[in-house]
Amino acid sequence: MNTPRAKSDDDVQHYVKLNSTRVNVRPDARKHVQAHLSADDHGDLDLLVTLLGSPEVMAFYPRPKTRDEVADWIAWNECNYARDGFGLWLLHDHDGAFVGECGLTWQQVDGKEDLEVGYHVLPEHQGLGFATEAAEASRELARVHGIPKLIAIIRPENHASRRVAEKLGLTVEKTTFTSTGMEFQVHSTRLR
Numbered sequence: 001m002n003t004p005r006a007k008s009d010d011d012v013q014h015y016v017k018l019n020s021t022r023v024n025v026r027p028d029a030r031k032h033v034q035a036h037l038s039a040d041d042h043g044d045l046d047l048l049v050t051l052l053g054s055p056e057v058m059a060f061y062p063r064p065k066t067r068d069e070v071a072d073w074i075a076w077n078e079c080n081y082a083r084d085g086f087g088l089w090l091l092h093d094h095d096g097a098f099v100g101e102c103g104l105t106w107q108q109v110d111g112k113e114d115l116e117v118g119y120h121v122l123p124e125h126q127g128l129g130f131a132t133e134a135a136e137a138s139r140e141l142a143r144v145h146g147i148p149k150l151i152a153i154i155r156p157e158n159h160a161s162r163r164v165a166e167k168l169g170l171t172v173e174k175t176t177f178t179s180t181g182m183e184f185q186v187h188s189t190r191l192r
């Protein structure tokens, strides 16, 4: 996918920073979104295993990810950063606690590729607005990149995720199925 690279000093570090609107408005706010994810940092691998290996977090997926699958997930993100200038970011609060991940990835749905906003938050940090805040920052980054449309692919019974999508301004575009017959909804919005 030929998308422009982000114009950020952080870009040379292989990632762009997600700018949380809340931090921009209230610099002393305790909550904010920080972004980094690096394949050669085993700390990140450990953090993501606690997230994507959690049966609770992965309740709406076929199964939690193994450690090897999480390493592949990080490698996939490294490729996405290099190609697109964005990907998924680790989220930390102002106290440095790991909260989860959120960001932008290209996804194929029914043979068509669209940019998806995705989010996973550790159970102990859920319900505090982190996913919404990070997803809003991701949506704005997509706008900066000139992306015309943003989607979220969500299982119908995943009410928390549907609510985050709704708060982002996404509406249900269609219902479809994976190759294994799993039903999901495509939520979408135009960005320009």
Ligand SMILES: CC(C)(COP(=O)(O)OP(=O)(O)OC[C@H]1O[C@@H](n2cnc3c(N)ncnc32)[C@H](O)[C@@H]1OP(=O)(O)O)[C@@H](O)C(=O)NCCC(=O)NCCS
Pocket: 056, 057, 058, 059, 060, 119, 120, 121, 122, 125, 126, 127, 128, 129, 130, 131, 132, 133, 153, 154, 155, 158, 159, 160, 161, 163, 164
């Ligand atoms: C989806 C998820 C990322 C939301 O993270 P979060 O940080 O708790 O989200 P927020 O606090 O920003 O907002 C959650 C919203 O969903 C609502 N919500 C939470 N659980 C809900 C439920 N069972 N039914 C309806 N709404 C629900 C909250 O009330 C809140 O809406 P509100 O602000 O109007 O009250 C989190 O639940 C999660 O990680 N789930 C597991 C991973 C996952 O399924 N990811 C999405 C894959 S498509």
